[in-house]
Amino acid sequence: MTSQVPDLWPPSAQEVVFLLLGVVALGSALLVVTTRQLVHAALWLVVCFGALAGGYLVLTAEFVAWVQVLIYVGAIVVLLLFGIMLTRAPIGRSAGLDSGNRVTAATVAVGTAAVLVTVVVQGFATAYTPLEPGGGAAATLGASIFRSWVLPFEALSVLLLAALIGAIVLSRTDIRPANPAADAGGPAAPTTPPHPPDPAPPPADGSGATAGETGSGRVSRDGG
C-alpha cells in the first residue's frame, strides 16, 4: 500500500480541504462535550459527522460519505434529538451537564488521544496511497460486501433483528396473559376479560422517565 511519497509542499487543493474538514470535525467534537446545552451538543454532533463525511468524500469514498450522512446525521442524531425531547431532559442551559470529574476525564481523553495519535503517526508516517477514483464507490463496496463479507453481513442483519425484538420487549406495555379466557385451566384467566389493544398506550419512554422520578437503583447508582 505504500508507494513513493510525493512532495508535500505546496499542498494540493484536496489536501487543504481535507485539513480544513479535519479542523472542523475536531472543533465541533470539542464543542459537543463542552457545551452546556444538550440540544446544542446534538447539533454540534451533526457538524462533526458532516465534516467526517466531507473527509470521506475527499478520499473518494463517496458511498461511505453518503452513508455517513444518511445514517449518522440523518438517523442517529435525529434519534438522539427525539430521545432528548421524549425523556423530558432539560432543554436549555443546565449546569448538571458538567461532571465533577472534568480533570480526570480530560486527562484520560488527552492521554488516549496522545497514544492513538502516536500510534497512527508511527504506523503511517511514511505510508502513502495515491487516491484512485472509484476506489470507494458503491460498486466496489457492494461487490466486496456481497462477496467476501457476505456472511458477516447476513449476521449483521440478524443482529439488527435481535435488537429490534429487544426494543419491543423493553418498551411494549400491552402484554396480555399467556392463557386466554377460553383456557379454563388458566388460574387467573376468567377474572380478566381479553382487552382490546390500547388505543393510546402510555408512552414507550414512560418507564424510563418514571424510573428516574422514583429514584430507582439503576438511575441513582449510575447517575449520581
Place this chain on the structure above:
Amino acid sequence: MEPAKIIEHSGGVIGVSWLLIALPLLGAAFLLLGGRKTDKFGHLLGVATAVASFVVGVLVFLQLLGFDPAERRRAVPLYDFIPGLTKMGLLVDPLSISFVLLITGVGSLIHIYSIGYMAHDPNRRRFFAYLNLFVAAMLLLVLADNYIGLYVGWEGVGLASYLLIGFWQHKPSAATAAKKAFIVNRVGDFGLAIAIFTIFTAFNTVSFAGVMESGADPSQGTLTAIGLLLLLGACGKSAQLPLQSWLLDAMEGPTPVSALIHAATMVTAGVYLVTRSGAMFFPEGSTAAIAVTIVGVATLLAGAIIGTAKDDIKKALAGSTMSQIGYMMLAAGIGPAGYAFAIAHLITHGFFKADMFLGAGSVMHGMNDEVDMRKYGGLRKVMPITFATFLVGYLAIIGFPLLSGYFTKDGIIESAMEYSSTLGWLAVLGAGITGFYMSRLVFMTFFGKKRWEADAHPHESPAVMTWPLIILSVGSIFLGGFLIVGNRFMTFLGPAVGQPEHLPSFHPFSVPGLVTLALVAAGAALAWFKYGAAEVPVTAPRGSFLTTFARRDLYGDALNEALFMRPGQWLTRLAVFFDNRGIDGLVNGIAAGIGGTSGRLRRVQTGFVRSYALSIFIGAAILVGAWFVVGNL
C-alpha cells in the same frame, strides 16, 4: 503359598461382571431421578436389581469354579481411568466373589425384608434407592482391581451410610448420628487416601496386580507407614478402636440399614482391605500386621464389654458387631493362616448378625419401635418365628457346637493361639463375655415376665419379613460347618490371599476350644440367673463404676470430644468468624474494609458502571503498556 497371578480375562459372565455394579446403580439412579412417580413400584424395582445382581454373582461364581484353582484370579479391564496413571477394571477372584455373594445374597434378603419393614414410610422409594446405591458402591469396593476404584466404592458406601443413618431426618438424634458417622469416617478415609498416595509414590501404580508385581522395592519404613495408614482407614470403616464411636450411634438408622450396612457388609470393608492388601503390606510378623492383631483384640474385648451394659437392643447388637469384627481383624492380622477364618467368620457373621438385627427389627416392628429391652420380656410366645430364628442366630454367635459361629470363631481362636497365646486367651475371654451379653439380650427380650408399655400389642411380623429371617437362620446353622470342615474355604480362598504351608486340621476337643465352651456356658448361666430367672427392673439400676464405664461406651465419645471435636469446633468457629465478617461487610459497607485483603479488594466493586469502565480503561492501558514493553524488549 503366595497368592496366584492375576490373569486378564474376557468373555463369559465374568466378562460382563460390571453388570453386578451397574444393575443396582441404575436402580438407584432411576429411583432417585424418577421422583414420586416411581413411588408405587420403587421398592419392587429396588429388590429386583439386588436380586438380579445376586443372580449375576452366582453365575460369575459358577464360571470361576470352572477354572483351575491357580487361574481363578481374573482381571476384567474396563477402561483407562486416568490416562497414563491407572486403568479401571474389576478383579474377580475367590476373595471378591465371596464378598459379592454375601453382599448381594444377604443384601437381597434385607431388601425383601425392608418391603415389610418400611411399608408405612412415605419415603420408602428413597430408602430403596439409597439401599441400591449402597449395594452398588459396596460391590465396587470389593470388585475394583485398584486402590482408587476401591476408594471410590469406599466413599460411596460412606455416602450411602450417611444418607441411610440420617434417613429419618426429622429425628435430631438421627441427623446427629449421621454427621458423627460422616466425620469419624473422614479420619479413617483420610488415612486411606494418604495410604493410596504413598502407594502411588512408592510403586508408581495403584492397581493390586501392579503393586504385587512391580519391581519397586520401597523401604521397610514406607511399607510400614502404608500398612498403618491402611489400618487407620480400616478402623474408621469397621468401627475398630480408636474410631469405633460412630457405630453405636449409627443404630439411629432404620433397622434393615443396621443389618445390611452396620453389621453384615460395610463395616467389614476394613477386614476386606487388610486381607486384600495382606500379601503386600501386612506380611506375617510385620509391625503393621501386629498392629492389626492388637487393634482386633482390643476391639473384640471393648465391643463385648459395651454389649454387656446396653439396654437398647440395637446398641447391644452393635457392640457385638464391633466385637465380632475385632475377631476378624485379629485373624486378618495373623496372616495366611488366619485369612480364611477371617473371611469365613465374616460371611457367617453376615448371616447370623443380619438374622439377629432383622429379628430385632421384627421385635421393634411389633412393639411400636421400642428399643429398650427392659420393656420387652416374654416375647417368645407372641412372636414364635422371630424367636426361633433369633435363637438360631444367638446360638451361632456364642459358638454353640456345630452351628456356623462355632466353626469360624473356633478357627480364629485356634490360629490366634498358634500365633500368640496371649492374644489367643484374650480372644477366648471375649468369647466368654459374648456368651454372657448375648444370653442377657435373649433372656431380656424373649423370656421372663412381660414388661411392655401399656399400648404395646406385639404381634408376629408379616411373611415378607419372616421369610428372610428363616433363610438367614438356615445359613446361620449350616454355613460355618460347610466352609470350615475339610478346609474347603481355605483352599478356595488360597489362590487369592495365599494359604499356609500346612492346612490346619479341625480339632473338636482342643484345650482352648473346651475352655471357650466352658466360659460361654458360664456366661450364659450367669445371664440366666441375673436376667432370665430374676426380675429385670424396668428402669436401669445405677450400676457400679464398671457398668457406667461400659454404658458410656468406654468413654469413647469423651475421648473423641477431646481429640477431634474440640479442635474441630475451633476450626468451625474460625470459619464462622470469617463468615460473620463477610455478612457484616455487606451490611455495613465500612466493616468490609477491615476484613483482610478480600474485604479491601471488594471496595473496588463500587457498583458504579463508570468506575467499572475506568477500571477496564486502566486495565487496557496497563495491557497496552505491558505489550509495548515486552514487544520492545
Place this chain on the structure above:
Amino acid sequence: MNGTIPAPTIEYALLAPMLVVFGAAIIGVLVEAFAPRYLRSAIHKPLTLLTLAGAFVITIWQARTGIPTTPSAMGAVAVDGPALFIWGTILVLAFVSVLLINDEGHFVASAAAVPGSAEEERALTEGATHTEVYPLVLFAVGGMLLFPAANDLLAMFVALEVMSLPLYLLCGLARRRRLLSQEAAVKYFLLGAFSSAFFLYGTALLYGYAGSVDLAKINTALGSVGGQDTLLYIGVAMLGVGLLFKIGAAPFQAWKPDVYQGSPTPITALMASGTLVAAFGALLRVFWVALGGLEWSWTPIMWGVAILTMVVGAILAITQTDIKRMLAYSSIAHGGFLLIGVVALGNNQQQNASALSALLFYLVAYGFTTVGAFAVVTTVRDAGGEAWHLSRWAGLGKRRPLVAVVFSLFLLAFAGIPLTSGFFGKYAVFQAAVAAGATPLVVVGVVSSAIAAFFYVRVIVLMFFSDPAADGPSVVIPGGTWAVGAVAVLATVVLGVFPQPVLDLAHTAAQSLFVR
C-alpha cells in the same frame, strides 16, 4: 464494469448448525408476530429444544464425515476440529439452559412496567409472559456458534455483537429483584459496548498493520511486515482487551458479579457456560491462528493476566454472601485456570494439541457443572424469589439432603476434588502447562484452587452442619430443572470417573488444530 458480482461460495452444509439456529430464531420471531399469544409458549419450547438438538446432531454428523481443512464462506468461518467440538459443547449447554428457561417464574411479566408499579402488579396477576425470550436465546446461541468459528476479525466482531446483544436484553428480564436486574443489563450493555470498541479499534490497527483482517493473513504478515511494531502491539493489546473482557479476566472482571447476580438465573447459566466456552474458543483462535508467531510477546502478558484473574477471583469470592455473586467470582477464577491452558500453547505442534485438548475438556466439564450449580440455585426459594443470601442456605442438608448433596457435588467439582469432572479438567490443564514450562503459573493455580476450595467447602459446611432456620427457604424443583440437575450430575460424575471418551474426543478435535 459490467455491474455483475460473481456469486460468493457458501458451504451451506458446513455452516448448517449455525444456519439452523439462526433460521429457527427467525421462525421464532415470526411466531411472535403471527401466532396467538396463548400458543406461543407451546410452540417456542419444542421449537427451541428441537433446533438445538438438531444442530447438535448435524454437528456430530459433520465431525464424523470429515473435518475440512480450509476456511469456508469466503474465508469468514473456519469449521475445523476445535470449532466443531466447541459447537457441540455450546449446543448441549444451551439445550440444558433452555430446559431451565422453560420452567416458570424466571422472567419478568412485563419488561416495560416500572418495578413496583401497578402496571407490573397487573401484568403479574394476568400471568403475562415474555415469549420473546426464546428467539433472543437462539440469536445469542447463533452468535456463540459464529464467534469461536470466525476466521477473520470482522466476522468475529459481528459474532461478538450477535452473541452479546440478546444477552444484554435477557439480563434485564428477571422476574424478581428487577432493579438489580435492570441495573445489570445496563451495566453489561455499557461495558460490553465499551469493550467492543476496544476490539474494533484493535481490529482496525491490526488491519493497518497487516492489510487484512483475515487471521491467517495477519499471521503471515507477522513475518513479512517490518517497522510497524507499534501498530501491531497496540492492536493486539486492544483486541486482547475485548476478548479478555468477554471471559471476565482481571482486570476486566468487574461486570461479571453484578451481571451474574442480576440476570435471571437461567440466563446466568447460559452466560456462565455458553458464552465462556465461545469466548475461549475465539480467544484461542485469535491467539493461536493470528498471533501464533507472536507467542514470545503475549505469553508473559497472559501470565500476568492469568495470575491476576485467578487470585482476584479466588480471594474476592471469599467474602461474598450472595450465592450467585460467589459463583460469578468462581467463574472468574476458573477463567484464570483456563488462561493457564492458553499460556501452555506454544510453537510445538504436539504441545499445542495437548494444551488445546485440555482446555476443551475443561470447558466441557466446567460448563456442565456451572449450569448444574445455577440450576440448583433456582430451586431454593424464599417468598421473594430465589434465596440468594448464603445464610438462607444453612441447614439445607437436613431439609433437602438430595439437593444439598447435588450442590455439594458441583461445588466439589469446582474445587477440583478427585472423582469429579473438575479434577480432570484442572489436572489436564495443569499438566499441559507444566509440560510447557509454566510451572510457577501452575503453582499459583494450585494455591488459588486451595483458596477457592475454602469457600466452596464453607458452603457445604453451611448446608450440612448448620441448623436450618425455622422459616427456611422452600425447595421447588420443576421438571426441567430436575432434568438439568440430573444431566449436570451425570456429566460431573461421569467425566470424573470415566473421563477417557471425552478426553479422547477433545484430543481428536485438538489434533487437527485450528485451521491456519
